[in-house]
Amino acid sequence: MGELKLEQNKLIFQIEQLRMQLCNLAKEKGISHHSVIELSQELDNYIVQYFQQYGGRNSKAGEQSLSRSSSLPD
Numbered sequence: 001m002g003e004l005k006l007e008q009n010k011l012i013f014q015i016e017q018l019r020m021q022l023c024n025l026a027k028e029k030g031i032s033h034h035s036v037i038e039l040s041q042e043l044d045n046y047i048v049q050y051f052q053q054y055g056g057r058n059s060k061a062g063e064q065s066l067s068r069s070s071s072l073p074d
Contacts, residue, residue, distance in 0.1 A: 018043040
C-alpha cells in the first residue's frame with residue numbers, strides 16, 4: 001500500500017512541476033507559442049494518467065490530492 005502512495009505522490013509531483021514550467025513558459029512566450037502548446041499537451045497526458053490510475057470523477061481522494069496542487073502561481 002505504501003508503494004502505491006509513493007507512486008501517486010511522484011505523479012502528483014511531476015504534474016506540479018510541469019504545471020509550474022507551463023505557467024512560466026506561457027508568461028515568457030505567450031499561450032499560443034508551439035513550445036507552450038507542447039508542454040500543455042504533455043501535462044494533459046500526466047493528468048489523464050493520474051485520473052486513470054487513481055480515480056476519476058467519483059474518486060474524492062484523487063480529486064482532493066490533485067486539486068491541492070493545482071492553484072495557479074501569482
